[in-house]
Amino acid sequence: MKYNPSRLLTRVCAGIAALLTALAAPVPAAADEPYDVYNYNYLGEAVPSQAGYVAERAVSGLDLGTTAFSAPSDLCRDRDDNFYVVDSGNNRIVKIDSELQKVLKIYDRFTMPDGSETSLSNPKGIYVSPDTGLIYIADNENARALVSDAEGKVQTVIEKPESTVYDQALTFLPQKILCDNAGNVYIVLNNTTKGAAMFDSSGSFIGYYGANAVPRTAAVIANHFWNMIASEEERQFRRRNAPTAFDNFDIDTAKGFIFTSTSSGASDTDIVKKVNPEGHNLFDYMSGYRWGDLFSTWYSGTTYKTRIVDIDIGDDGSINCLDATTGRVFQYDKEASLLFIMGTTGDQVGSFMAGSVTAVETKGENCESVYVLDGGKGTVTEFRQTVFGRIVHRATALYNSGCYEEALGPWLEVLKRDGNYRSAYLGISSAYYNMGRYKESMDYAKKADASARYNRAFERYRSEWLRAHLTGIAALAAVLAAALLVRKYLKKRRKQKQSAPDAGETAA
Amino acid sequence: MMDLTQPQWVRHTVLHPFEGFEDLRWKKAGSLKYAAVIVAALFVALIAYDRWCGFQFRPLPDQLFSILPYLTRSVVYFAAWVLGNWAVCTLLDGEGTMKNICIYSAYALIPYIVSVFVNVLLSHILVRAEMVFFTTVSYVGLIWTGLLLFNAVKAVHQYSIAKTAAAIALTVFAMLVILFLGVLVLSLFQKVYVFFYSLYTEILYRVRV
Numbered sequence: 001m002k003y004n005p006s007r008l009l010t011r012v013c014a015g016i017a018a019l020l021t022a023l024a025a026p027v028p029a030a031a032d033e034p035y036d037v038y039n040y041n042y043l044g045e046a047v048p049s050q051a052g053y054v055a056e057r058a059v060s061g062l063d064l065g066t067t068a069f070s071a072p073s074d075l076c077r078d079r080d081d082n083f084y085v086v087d088s089g090n091n092r093i094v095k096i097d098s099e100l101q102k103v104l105k106i107y108d109r110f111t112m113p114d115g116s117e118t119s120l121s122n123p124k125g126i127y128v129s130p131d132t133g134l135i136y137i138a139d140n141e142n143a144r145a146l147v148s149d150a151e152g153k154v155q156t157v158i159e160k161p162e163s164t165v166y167d168q169a170l171t172f173l174p175q176k177i178l179c180d181n182a183g184n185v186y187i188v189l190n191n192t193t194k195g196a197a198m199f200d201s202s203g204s205f206i207g208y209y210g211a212n213a214v215p216r217t218a219a220v221i222a223n224h225f226w227n228m229i230a231s232e233e234e235r236q237f238r239r240r241n242a243p244t245a246f247d248n249f250d251i252d253t254a255k256g257f258i259f260t261s262t263s264s265g266a267s268d269t270d271i272v273k274k275v276n277p278e279g280h281n282l283f284d285y286m287s288g289y290r291w292g293d294l295f296s297t298w299y300s301g302t303t304y305k306t307r308i309v310d311i312d313i314g315d316d317g318s319i320n321c322l323d324a325t326t327g328r329v330f331q332y333d334k335e336a337s338l339l340f341i342m343g344t345t346g347d348q349v350g351s352f353m354a355g356s357v358t359a360v361e362t363k364g365e366n367c368e369s370v371y372v373l374d375g376g377k378g379t380v381t382e383f384r385q386t387v388f389g390r391i392v393h394r395a396t397a398l399y400n401s402g403c404y405e406e407a408l409g410p411w412l413e414v415l416k417r418d419g420n421y422r423s424a425y426l427g428i429s430s431a432y433y434n435m436g437r438y439k440e441s442m443d444y445a446k447k448a449d450a451s452a453r454y455n456r457a458f459e460r461y462r463s464e465w466l467r468a469h470l471t472g473i474a475a476l477a478a479v480l481a482a483a484l485l486v487r488k489y490l491k492k493r494r495k496q497k498q499s500a501p502d503a504g505e506t507a508a
Numbered sequence: 509m510m511d512l513t514q515p516q517w518v519r520h521t522v523l524h525p526f527e528g529f530e531d532l533r534w535k536k537a538g539s540l541k542y543a544a545v546i547v548a549a550l551f552v553a554l555i556a557y558d559r560w561c562g563f564q565f566r567p568l569p570d571q572l573f574s575i576l577p578y579l580t581r582s583v584v585y586f587a588a589w590v591l592g593n594w595a596v597c598t599l600l601d602g603e604g605t606m607k608n609i610c611i612y613s614a615y616a617l618i619p620y621i622v623s624v625f626v627n628v629l630l631s632h633i634l635v636r637a638e639m640v641f642f643t644t645v646s647y648v649g650l651i652w653t654g655l656l657l658f659n660a661v662k663a664v665h666q667y668s669i670a671k672t673a674a675a676i677a678l679t680v681f682a683m684l685v686i687l688f689l690g691v692l693v694l695s696l697f698q699k700v701y702v703f704f705y706s707l708y709t710e711i712l713y714r715v716r717v
Contacts, residue, residue: 043569446563452636455564459635 034351035344042422042449044294050418052331052340052389053370055350058379059100061087066094066103069378074138074176075359075371078128083361084135085373085380091120093137098363100380107135110146111153118154120146125176125188130253136185138174145174145187147203158185161197161205176248180277181256186249193245195279196260210260210279212243213287215269246273252313257282261311261321271308272321272336283336292323292330312360314367316397322360322372327352329360329370329383333396337423340392342383343372353377366393388417395427404430422448433457438464514539521615525655529612529663540607543614550617551582553624562631565642585683588690589613592682593661597675602665612664616656623649 032054039049061069070089077083081098092108110118125138134155137146147156160172176188183201186209195211214220220241227238244267246260260273271291274282283289292306310322317334327345332338345354356376363369368390370383385393395410408431414424425448432441433453438461445454466473510531512520517537521528532538555578558568590613594606604612623645630642661679662672 043571442563449569451564451566455636458562458564459637462633462635 034346034348038341039420040294040338041420046294047420049340049420050388051342051386052392053329053342053383053385055342056369056382056384057100058349058374058377058381059096060377060379061094064094064096064100064103066106069094071375072373072378073123073358073375074125075361075373075380076126076128077361077363078133079130081363083371083380084126084128086123086126086137088122088124088140091122093120093123093126093135096380100382107148107152109152110148112157113154118142125174127178129179129183131181132183134179136177136179138177138187140173140175143172143174145177145185147185156201156203158187158199158203161199163205165207166197166205167192178249178251178258180251180258181253186258188247188249190245190247193242195246196249210246210249210258210273210275210281212246212260212262212270212273213281213284214241214243215267216287243267243270246270248308248310250311250313252317254315254317257313259311259313259319261308263307263309263324265303265305265307272311272319286336289336291321292328293326307355309357310359312362314362315364316366316393317400318362318367318393320360320362320367320370322357324355324357327354327357327372329372331367331370333400335400339396340389342370343381350381350383352381366390366397388414391417392421392423396423399423399427399430404434407431408435426450426453429453429457433460436460510535512537514542518542518615518618521612522618522656525652525659529615529656529660532612532615533608533663538608538611538615540611543611546614546617546621547583547586549621550586551578553621554578554581556628557624560628562634564636565631565634584687584690586613586617588683588686589679592686593675593679596678596682597661597665600665600667600671600675600678602667602675604661604664608664612660613657616653616660619652619656620649623652 033051034055037049037051038046041047061067067090069085069087072085073088074086075083076086082104083096083098083100085094085096087094090108092106094103095105095107096102097104108119110120112118120137120139121141123137124140127136128134129136133150135146135148135150137148139146143160145158146154147158148154158174160166162168170189170191173190174187175190178186178196180186184206185199185201185203186196187199188196192208193211194208196209198206198209200206223239223241227235227240230238244262244264246262248263249258249260251258256277258275260270260275262271268290269287270281270283271289272283276282281287290306292308296303296305298304304325306326307324308321309324312320312322314320318339319332319334319336321330321332322328323330326343328341328343330338331340331342342350343357344351346352352372352374353376356374357372358375359373361371361373363371364385366385368385372381372383373379374381391410391413395407395414398404398407398410404427407427411424411427411431414421415428418424425444429441429444429448429450430453432438432444433456438457441457442454442461445451445457512535514537517532517535517539521532524531555575558566558578559573590606590610593609593613594604596602597604597609626645626649627642630645634641658672658676661667661676662669665672665675667675
């Protein structure tokens with residue numbers, strides 16, 4: 001073989017270049033995700049974060065051995081962890097097993113109490129009671145809601161109420177449906193801002209439940225004032241103050257609270273509410289809280305802001321909000337502090353058609369899985385909790401139940417994996433405070449930029465320090481006092497000495 | 509009588525709010541160098557308050573720190589005060605020169621600067637519940653500085669009390685006008701810069717094409 005120096009040089013150079021590119025290639029934080037995982041810090045800036053969930057797979061109707069879903073609009077899980085997909089375009093409910101492997105049953109025909117058969121027409125919502133196993137269906141275009149057992153035998157039919165409280169000029173087109181532990185049925189309608197229509201277990205109308213509040217803005221107050229002084233005729237032409245209507249909800253079956261979500265971007269008030277059985281919003285104190293993304297973006301004449309179309313309360317109390325604009329799920333703990341953000345818009349697994357996601361559902365004691373229903377693609381996507389997500393959930397659960405010291409281990413583990421996770425610093429600070437290790441508590445409070453917590457730990461640290469050094473401080477004070485006394489005495493003597501000769505002279 | 513060195517003069521004026529500046533004027537003492545050092549100390553004090561306080565009192569997150577606001581609050585405000593006071597009092601038969609206004613006003617700032625530094629020290633041993641000590645110190649500093657500043661203006665221009673008060677009110681107004689014009693000029697220069705820069709890029713494109 002002939003020796004060719006220039007060729008050898010080229011080869012070596014190519015080799016080095018290849019090596020360099022391999023080394024310089026950026027290592028993504030989460031290699032599997034079709035999006036950059038982020039979280040918000042306490043200043044409201046988006047910062048890179050570790051993924052708490054990764055998209056595992058997307059399942060379509062064809063994957064399950066049935067026809068493709070057509071515009072599916074709701075997803076629900078029963079007490080045996082089976083899933084129900086409301087396949088609106090095909091007028092059916094599809095029951096799927098807990099692993100999303102096969103279809104268990106397809107509900108397209110129901111037997112009415114009088115024995116006749118009936119079918120659905122564009123159903124929109126479903127709820128399966130964890131107590132009774134009854135299936136509640138919002139049968140939208142039939143203008144009714146059905147309560148059926150697992151075999152498809154309808155127990156109760158809820159139709160347009162004849163009560164005078166219900167404005168008879170309005171239609172009755174159920175969108176979403178829910179039942180509480182007492183068997184009361186709540187139905188979201190799309191034509192009222194008074195709240196969800198509430199029925200008792202026999203199907204008779206009780207009233208409205210949990211309306212949103214009118215935002216407390218200056219414009220609204222001014223409008224109210226002018227309406228007050230306007231005459232009857234004028235008032236007919238004036239704008240009335242009406243709240244936005246919530247359009248989805250979920251119930252925390254363990255505690256009985258109903259969480260509502262509002263997708264209308266018309267106001268930022270009451271986007272997510274936690275409503276008690278009396279109808280009061282327990283999240284009222286944070287009515288201006290920004291759920292979802294903190295910033296809206298403006299592009300070519302359109303403002304894109306978070307539009308929460310569905311909400312799900314996990315078995316651990318976590319609040320999962322689905323944003324249709326960005327296809328993201330925002331997961332909060334039960335105290336409404338942000339845990340994780342997952343999902344995006346696009347074509348890969350873990351991304352969705354813009355504006356077409358319709359439902360979110362969770363599974364597992366610690367929210368091990370999050371499911372998102374994409375109405376455009378007709379798929380159910382499963383997000384599986386990562387190790388990081390599991391540790392955060394465990395730490396948060398312990399922390400929120402007041403077991404600060406038990407949460408210390410998990411929080412330290414969280415910090416090893418994501419140094420940006422602020423709740424970990426707060427949790428560790430609280431744990432050390434409870435354990436009496438005030439200096440460390442101060443250090444972690446400082447890292448979390450939580451000066452109130454620092455203040456609390458510092459107060460205890462200072463009193464401990466004072467107690468420990470009391471003898472030293474007392475000794476120092478005594479020495480100082482003695483020194484001052486001596487100095488004063490010396491000054492006085494010097495003065496006396498200076499004036500003494502004069503006194504002698506005058507006397508002489 | 510009253511043959512003091514420059515540091516002694518600083519001490520004398522600060523500790524004698526009513527007579528100090530008259531003495532300073534009578535002996536034609538006071539140094540511009542010391543005034544500059546005091547204004548620099550004000551700048552340091554403002555930063556120290558936000559950066560070196562005990563963490564339980566620190567209001568500002570580290571990420572939001574910027575040097576410009578501190579420069580504005582010390583040097584720029586002081587310059588505007590001196591300029592505004594000189595402009596107003598020249599018209600109101602004041603006897604002070606720009607140099608003297610600068611020196612006297614700077615000396616008057618010392619109690620405030622000291623109070624800020626005392627607070628920075630205190631903040632490391634106090635907790636939030638004991639904030640009252642903190643506020644007391646800063647009120648004492650502010651009132652003392654206010655008193656000194658009033659007497660500084662009174663002495664440097666040889667005014668009566670009423671005329672001094674009027675002059676100070678007018679000076680504050682003049683400061684606002686100066687700062688407003690300053691912002692206006694700055695934005696104008698920015699516009700001019702952007703204009704010439706876009707002209708430059710435009711020419712560059714033409715030359716290339």
